Amino acid sequence: MDARMENEAAPMKNPTTSERKSDRELVVTRTFNAPARLVFKAWTTPELLMQWWAPKSFGVSMISCEVDARVGGSYRFVFVVGNDASKPMPFFGKYLEVKPHSRLVWTNEEGDEGGAITTATFEEKSGKTLLTLHDLYPSKEALDAAIASGSTGGMCETCNQLDELLATLGTSATPAAS
Secondary structure (H helix, E strand, O other): OOOEEEOOOOOOOHHHHHHHOOOOOEEEEEOOOOHHHHHHHHHHHHHHHHHHOOOOOOEEEEEEEEEEEOOEEEEEEEEEEEOOOOEEEEEEEEEEEEOOOOEEEEEOOOOOOOOHHHEEEEEEEOOOEEEEEEEOOHHHHEEEEEEHHHHOOHHHEEEHHHHHHHHHEEEEEEEEEO
């Protein structure tokens, strides 16, 4: 399958692309004007994740973020719509693979039938980082449901928000931190 969707809402230097590769696979790519160590840090540091992960236009806020980015470690993100903390939406899973600055693999365990397994690769070339997110869903129906619910549709905005954050981090962040 080659159902390709691209962000065309506003002209951008680095577009986010999303492509359904098969009945169960969705691949999102984006190049960031930052080194892989900073992009990886933004994906594994709770204080940074809270600044960019929730698409602002969805009216969703991340109110809690726990990350233990090591093999066997876990993550837990809690979101709310608006200011309604009475209906928290938790997202959680475990890290299956962690290779600093180059690769993260995690489970998404909040679904009834088990969620997708996500692989994020960070490929640096000339100070820029190509992020490739590969989601493998347990079934065609699970991917169809994720697309229908809009949960996959926020990636373009989320990547734009990450781009904005990375610009503020610059190259002054310490390389040893991850």
